[in-house]
Amino acid sequence: MARHQNYIAGQWVSAQSGDYYQSHNPACPSQVVGEFPRSGPTDVDAALASAETARATWNQTQAPQRAAILLRFSQLLLDLKEELARIITLEQGKALCESVGEVTRASAEAAFAAGEAVRLSGQTFPSERPGFTCYTVLQPVGVVVAITPWNFPVVSPVRKIAPALACGNTVVLKPASMTPWSAVYITSLLEKAGLPPGVLNLVIGSGDCGERLLSDARVRGMSFTG
Amino acid sequence: MGIRIAEKVAARMAKIQLELGGKNPAIVLECEDLDTAAQEIVAAAFLCSGQRCTALSRVIVGESQADQLCDLLSIQIAKIRVGNGLGPRTTMGPLVSQEQMTTVVGYVRKGLEDHATLVVGGRTLTEHPETDGYFYAPTLFDHVSPKSGLAREEIFGPVLPLIRVNGPEEAFEVANSTRYGLAASLFTGNPHLVNEFIQRVESGMVHVNHGTASQAHVPFGGVKDSGQGAFSIGPTVKEAFTNVKTVYIKW
Numbered sequence: 001m002a003r004h005q006n007y008i009a010g011q012w013v014s015a016q017s018g019d020y021y022q023s024h025n026p027a028c029p030s031q032v033v034g035e036f037p038r039s040g041p042t043d044v045d046a047a048l049a050s051a052e053t054a055r056a057t058w059n060q061t062q063a064p065q066r067a068a069i070l071l072r073f074s075q076l077l078l079d080l081k082e083e084l085a086r087i088i089t090l091e092q093g094k095a096l097c098e099s100v101g102e103v104t105r106a107s108a109e110a111a112f113a114a115g116e117a118v119r120l121s122g123q124t125f126p127s128e129r130p131g132f133t134c135y136t137v138l139q140p141v142g143v144v145v146a147i148t149p150w151n152f153p154v155v156s157p158v159r160k161i162a163p164a165l166a167c168g169n170t171v172v173l174k175p176a177s178m179t180p181w182s183a184v185y186i187t188s189l190l191e192k193a194g195l196p197p198g199v200l201n202l203v204i205g206s207g208d209c210g211e212r213l214l215s216d217a218r219v220r221g222m223s224f225t226g
Numbered sequence: 227m228g229i230r231i232a233e234k235v236a237a238r239m240a241k242i243q244l245e246l247g248g249k250n251p252a253i254v255l256e257c258e259d260l261d262t263a264a265q266e267i268v269a270a271a272f273l274c275s276g277q278r279c280t281a282l283s284r285v286i287v288g289e290s291q292a293d294q295l296c297d298l299l300s301i302q303i304a305k306i307r308v309g310n311g312l313g314p315r316t317t318m319g320p321l322v323s324q325e326q327m328t329t330v331v332g333y334v335r336k337g338l339e340d341h342a343t344l345v346v347g348g349r350t351l352t353e354h355p356e357t358d359g360y361f362y363a364p365t366l367f368d369h370v371s372p373k374s375g376l377a378r379e380e381i382f383g384p385v386l387p388l389i390r391v392n393g394p395e396e397a398f399e400v401a402n403s404t405r406y407g408l409a410a411s412l413f414t415g416n417p418h419l420v421n422e423f424i425q426r427v428e429s430g431m432v433h434v435n436h437g438t439a440s441q442a443h444v445p446f447g448g449v450k451d452s453g454q455g456a457f458s459i460g461p462t463v464k465e466a467f468t469n470v471k472t473v474y475i476k477w
Contacts, residue, residue: 026319026320026321026322026323026359026360027309027310027311027312027319027320027359027360027361028310028357028358028359029324029355029356029357029359029360030357086312089311089312089319090312092319092322093275093311093319093320093321093322093360094274094275094311094319095311095316095317095318095319096311096312096316097317098273098274098311098319099311105442108442108443109442109443109459112442112443112459112460113463116461116463116464119461120464120468122470127474129476131476131477132474132475132476133473133474133475133477134472134473134474134475135472135473136470136471136472136473137470137471137473138464138468138469138470138471139468139469139470139471140467140468140469141240141241141467141468141469144467150322151274151277151278151279151322152274152278159458159459160243160458163458163463163464163466163467164466164467166467167464167467167468168468169467178322178323214231214234214235215234215238217238219235219238219240220240220241221240221241221242221243221466221467222231222235222240222241222242222243223242223243223244223245223455223458223466224228224231224242224243224244224245225244225245225246225279226227226228226245226246
């Protein structure tokens with residue numbers, strides 16, 4: 001049985017408390033599928049500080065570069081879909097064929113989000129005054145928090161992370177405490193795809209972490225499914 | 227939960243995107259292919275053991291087709307193979323937790339107390355779920371009152387209530403009678419009803435002659451208590467994660 005970690009500032013780290021909790025297989029609840037950090041306020045603060053620091057460089061990254069990372073991530077999801085699908089089924093319970101479908105779908109959504117990175121276009125307007133140029137641009141909101149549910153432990157995080165990153169935001173992901181293993185796996189794939197340190201941060205824990213994330217002034221965008 | 231989150235985040239004027247629950251109706255009226263309708267409804271209702279926000283979680287059917295549809299739904303439900311998700315023949319896994327199991331058991335008990343007719347299922351499949359798994363039989367109720375908990379509340383489990391109505395007016399009224407507005411399906415051979423359905427049903431997503439399956443590049447979201455903020459998936463998601471900046475240059 002593996003012991004998993006948070007991912008903060010490009011490092012896999014235990015919770016400050018050093019505490020872990022066990023996650024179970026709903027088809028066989030006595031089976032422990034993994035141990036996960038029981039994060040607290042200090043860990044949330046570290047994740048937010050990391051996302052805030054990475055913001056300045058990530059939002060200056062050229063859009064095609066962000067797209068390329070997300071396309072590599074999309075391909076990794078496809079390449080490793082059998083392995084990830086098995087993790088979904090072990091921690092969430094759904095039939096393996098459904099889990100394979102979920103990963104395939106997540107890959108497609110990540111690929112679409114990659115394309116959106118280079119479609120962040122604004123509008124131009126004719127001016128009522130001579131000598132003026134008027135237009136709009138789209139800018140990232142800043143640090144985005146993604147709080148995701150247990151029923152779709154892969155597609156729901158990807159549905160939030162991929163477009164948020166494509167738009168130039170940095171992200172803190174807080175997955176459901178019953179299905180954190182899939183989130184660990186997704187995060188490792190984004191790391192492999194070349195996502196710079198601090199751009200995505202993973203904090204595993206109970207609803208207390210989510211509460212902390214809701215009220216922090218550094219968080220400029222919140223996407224919640226539940 | 228969603229409203230509380232919205233209040234907290236709004237107080238800081240941060241952007242928010244909420245994807246919340248649903249009580250998604252499958253309306254069946256003047257349907258020419260009830261067999262296909264039953265297949266689509268059962269697939270959309272019991273995928274992920276019914277633990278999907280877009281699961282079809284109530285059937286609203288015209289009285290003239292209700293008996294036949296109920297039989298066809300039972301036939302499709304009998305094909306579901308419940309078991310460990312890793313099993314090669316399994317098509318429906320367990321519920322995710324004891325808490326979900328308790329919720330489902332409670333709704334089924336309440337349905338029986340409210341005199342709905344249990345057609346199939348309505349029981350746990352293991353004597354000791356806490357050790358043997360949270361397996362619950364796919365369940366169909368008929369003659370469900372549109373005012374009951376089974377008909378109006380999100381169960382998030384493999385329980386499908388069937389509500390009988392007398393025509394389109396009552397069907398649309400019942401469809402709109404919950405606090406949710408995420409997804410809705412209509413099964414019909416009448417094109418006039420299709421237009422009525424698209425116009426009148428309070429729902430972020432509507433589907434005609436198929437279940438509530440979404441696609442990977444098409445906007446996804448809900449209205450009423452089912453969601454707030456930009457739709458996810460597809461081009462609309464950019465609104466959730468960007469701010470517009472307007473530029474004037476005099477040169």
